[in-house]
Amino acid sequence: MDTIRIKDEFIKLGQAMKLAGLVSEGVDAKFQIQEGNVKVNGSVEIRRGKKLYIGDVFSFEGKEIKIEQK
Incomplete structure (x- = not known):
C-alpha cells in the first residue's frame, strides 16, 4: 500500500488521484x-x-493509497 501525505484536514478524491500519480x-x-x-x-x-x-484509503486499478498527515 502506498501513501500520500497532506498538510490540510482533507483532500478531494480527484486531487488525491493526481497527487498519487494515478492520473495525469x-x-x-x-x-x-x-x-x-x-x-x-x-x-x-x-x-x-x-x-x-x-x-x-482509496483504490484504483489494483493500487491502494492511504492518506497520512504530513
Missing part, C-alpha cells in the same frame, strides 16, 4: 470516478469532490 489530469480522474472505477474505504465512490481524511 483532473478530467481523467473525473471520468474514472464517475465510471465507478474508484473505491474509498472499500466502497465504490462516484463523487469526484469526496473529501478524504487522514486514515482513509
Whole structure:
C-alpha cells in the first residue's frame, strides 16, 4: 500500500488521484470516478469532490493509497 501525505484536514478524491500519480489530469480522474472505477474505504465512490481524511484509503486499478498527515 502506498501513501500520500497532506498538510490540510482533507483532500478531494480527484486531487488525491493526481497527487498519487494515478492520473495525469483532473478530467481523467473525473471520468474514472464517475465510471465507478474508484473505491474509498472499500466502497465504490462516484463523487469526484469526496473529501478524504487522514486514515482513509482509496483504490484504483489494483493500487491502494492511504492518506497520512504530513
